[in-house]
Amino acid sequence: MLIGASERDFITKGVESGIRADGRGPLDFRQFFLETGMITQASGSCRATIDFGTDVLAGVKVQVGDIEGRVDSDEAQADGAMVEDAGAGDDAETGAQSRGNVGRVVCTVECSPAAKSVLDAREVDDMCNEYSQILTRTLNGPHGGLDLQKLCIIPGSTCWVVNVDVLILDYGGNVLDTIFMAVRGALHNTRLPKATVEQTDGHFEFDISDDETEILAGRESVPVAMTLSKIGTSRIVDSTPLEALCSAAQVTVFVNRAGNVCGLQKSGKGSLEPSILIDMIETGVKLGTELAEKLDAVLDREERDRLSHIEPTGFR
Amino acid sequence: MSRELLAPEGLRVDGRRPPELRRLLTRVGLFAVADGSAYVELGNTKCLAAVYGPKEPRTQSAQLHDRAVINVEYNVASFSSGERKSRTRRDKRLLEIASVIKRTFEPVVMTATFPRSEIDIYIQILQLDGGALHAAINASCLAMIDAGIPMSDYVVACSAGFASGTALLDLNYIEESAETPALTVAMLPKSGKLTMLNMESRLHLDHFKDVLDLATEGCKSLAESLDEAVRKACKTPRPI
Numbered sequence: 001m002l003i004g005a006s007e008r009d010f011i012t013k014g015v016e017s018g019i020r021a022d023g024r025g026p027l028d029f030r031q032f033f034l035e036t037g038m039i040t041q042a043s044g045s046c047r048a049t050i051d052f053g054t055d056v057l058a059g060v061k062v063q064v065g066d067i068e069g070r071v072d073s074d075e076a077q078a079d080g081a082m083v084e085d086a087g088a089g090d091d092a093e094t095g096a097q098s099r100g101n102v103g104r105v106v107c108t109v110e111c112s113p114a115a116k117s118v119l120d121a122r123e124v125d126d127m128c129n130e131y132s133q134i135l136t137r138t139l140n141g142p143h144g145g146l147d148l149q150k151l152c153i154i155p156g157s158t159c160w161v162v163n164v165d166v167l168i169l170d171y172g173g174n175v176l177d178t179i180f181m182a183v184r185g186a187l188h189n190t191r192l193p194k195a196t197v198e199q200t201d202g203h204f205e206f207d208i209s210d211d212e213t214e215i216l217a218g219r220e221s222v223p224v225a226m227t228l229s230k231i232g233t234s235r236i237v238d239s240t241p242l243e244a245l246c247s248a249a250q251v252t253v254f255v256n257r258a259g260n261v262c263g264l265q266k267s268g269k270g271s272l273e274p275s276i277l278i279d280m281i282e283t284g285v286k287l288g289t290e291l292a293e294k295l296d297a298v299l300d301r302e303e304r305d306r307l308s309h310i311e312p313t314g315f316r
Numbered sequence: 317m318s319r320e321l322l323a324p325e326g327l328r329v330d331g332r333r334p335p336e337l338r339r340l341l342t343r344v345g346l347f348a349v350a351d352g353s354a355y356v357e358l359g360n361t362k363c364l365a366a367v368y369g370p371k372e373p374r375t376q377s378a379q380l381h382d383r384a385v386i387n388v389e390y391n392v393a394s395f396s397s398g399e400r401k402s403r404t405r406r407d408k409r410l411l412e413i414a415s416v417i418k419r420t421f422e423p424v425v426m427t428a429t430f431p432r433s434e435i436d437i438y439i440q441i442l443q444l445d446g447g448a449l450h451a452a453i454n455a456s457c458l459a460m461i462d463a464g465i466p467m468s469d470y471v472v473a474c475s476a477g478f479a480s481g482t483a484l485l486d487l488n489y490i491e492e493s494a495e496t497p498a499l500t501v502a503m504l505p506k507s508g509k510l511t512m513l514n515m516e517s518r519l520h521l522d523h524f525k526d527v528l529d530l531a532t533e534g535c536k537s538l539a540e541s542l543d544e545a546v547r548k549a550c551k552t553p554r555p556i
Contacts, residue, residue: 039362039393039395039396039442039443040360040443041360041395041396041397041398041443041444041445042395042396045395052348053348055346055347057393057442059393059394059395059396060395061394061395061400063400108394108402110391112366112438112440113366113368113389113436113438114347114349114350114366114368117349117368118349121374163394163395163400165393165394165395165402167393167440169347169364169366169440170346170347170348170349170350171349172348172349314357314362315343315346315355315357315362315364315442316341316342316343316355316357
């Protein structure tokens with residue numbers, strides 16, 4: 001999408017004097033809505049919508065998988081769901097050793113043609129790919145929140161794989177922040193079937209329960225994303241597509257509820273002065289923590305609705 | 317057949333009677349960017365459709381000088397079914413369904429009104445419990461109407477099958493996967509003409525008439541519900 005020189009000037013001058021076209025202040029979020037649990041076939045689901053803007057649906061599906069980073073010699077020892085020795089992973093190289101008893105999260109982001117009215121097809125593909133990687137990296141990282149060790153079923157061989165699939169249904173700017181909101185909601189909504197492991201003469205066997213479920217450990221520490229866009233000499237949050245076109249550079253700060261920075265990502269074509277960068281990060285942390293608290297309040301309410309069997313509205 | 321699809325009391329696996337449709341819920345106009353959008357929920361099958369256009373084609377070669385081109389993209393979310401399946405856009409099955417839907421709409425949409433332009437239909441199945449194809453066609457029809465694209469009539473689709481000597485309307489996943497013959501038809505309710513007919517299994521010609529009649533009955537009843545949904549959507553004020 002192209003933007004006229006005078007419209008660009010209007011938006012830039014406006015932001016520099018603290019005024020935005022839709023009446024918001026520079027650090028005001030648009031109203032957003034969150035609902036969980038509308039996809040009953042998924043282990044967890046959440047739809048995050050920004051008022052008249054971006055609409056994101058995240059679905060979580062858990063499945064039993066092999067632990068990654070297992071070297072071939074271990075695989076030869078392992079037979080189906082049973083392993084000779086739980087400590088087999090210890091002999092492997094250090095990388096595999098540290099990953100020998102953790103589950104993993106796999107994320108994909110797909111986009112509807114809505115974004116193609118603003119970006120061209122290749123940019124959309126690049127964006128989806130980039131966001132998939134950011135999500136996977138953040139959630140699997142040491143500050144991803146989820147307790148990946150709890151996802152391990154049999155050390156060295158079997159674990160839960162949490163598949164997070166994100167659909168961008170409508171495009172109205174600030175996609176990454178909305179994706180993180182939806183993913184956080186979907187992980188909060190996820191129920192993992194209870195797996196019980198039994199050990200009989202050195203062999204491990206596991207059983208997946210049909211009716212007993214448990215929540216994902218550490219779901220409340222999953223970070224939120226807070227993107228600040230630099231326009232002119234000032235910065236704004238929650239940019240609309242038009243504002244995004246005027247923005248030279250964006251900084252996304254990933255913050256958890258405790259206010260810890262879990263990651264940073266700079267995007268956009270322009271460059272940033274170190275002085276404004278520090279200010280942007282500090283603002284991002286402050287607003288991100290507030291957003292996480294707000295989300296938690298919504299998710300707690302959703303949880304209560306679930307317990308009292310109130311059916312989610314979904315799309316209808 | 318491993319499982320009895322019709323209980324002796326005459327009820328189906330989900331408790332419906334043979335000529336009974338599942339609960340239909342619709343919503344017209346849910347997205348801001350798309351020119352038209354709709355959501356259809358048939359029992360546990362959930363489907364979104366968005367229409368973009370008529371607009372200038374992305375490539376010059378894709379345009380026709382006398383009419384508009386209809387493009388259909390059909391996607392199934394990987395969390396939509398019991399087992400997680402990740403399907404690429406190149407999946408042959410999805411492409412086939414997309415072209416079936418495209419052919420269903422081509423005779424109805426007045427494409428000659430928009431020469432050298434294209435109309436994109438984007439379909440996303442969110443949850444699968446049988447009947448994805450007819451849910452997708454009904455959702456697309458609502459989205460086309462929401463986009464204001466001129467059509468000579470509604471396009472309403474419904475499926476019917478045959479088990480235990482009885483014709484069954486609107487098959488769910490269990491019935492579909494039990495190798496029952498399933499017929500999906502798309503109908504123009506005003507003229508009663510069929511624009512799509514799809515059956516992928518064996519069915520005796522003596523029974524075919526019953527199954528077809530039941531499917532068209534289902535279409536007529538769905539047409540009333542869709543018409544109601546459109547009228548309701550027209551009366552609801554929407555932000556610009």
